[in-house]
Amino acid sequence: MSNVIIPANLWEEDLEGAVSIWFFEEGDNVSEGDTLCEIMVEKSTFEVEAPAAGVLRILVQVEVPVKKGDAIAHIG
16 A cells, blocks of 8 residues: 655645645546646645555545645555
């Protein structure tokens, strides 16, 4: 199982963001490198990619606040 964690270098400042859209649904099979979701921080959007292949388990729903280092999903 692999955690999908918001990278510390995704945006520069120590701001809070939110998942704006998931491109896959709970239980979908994903491949390493797939764009899983977009994170909105202020007026910028950042993409989060799958670190591994497997079945997606979403931990953070759309519009829930997140910070760098937070786990937003598991891939098993």
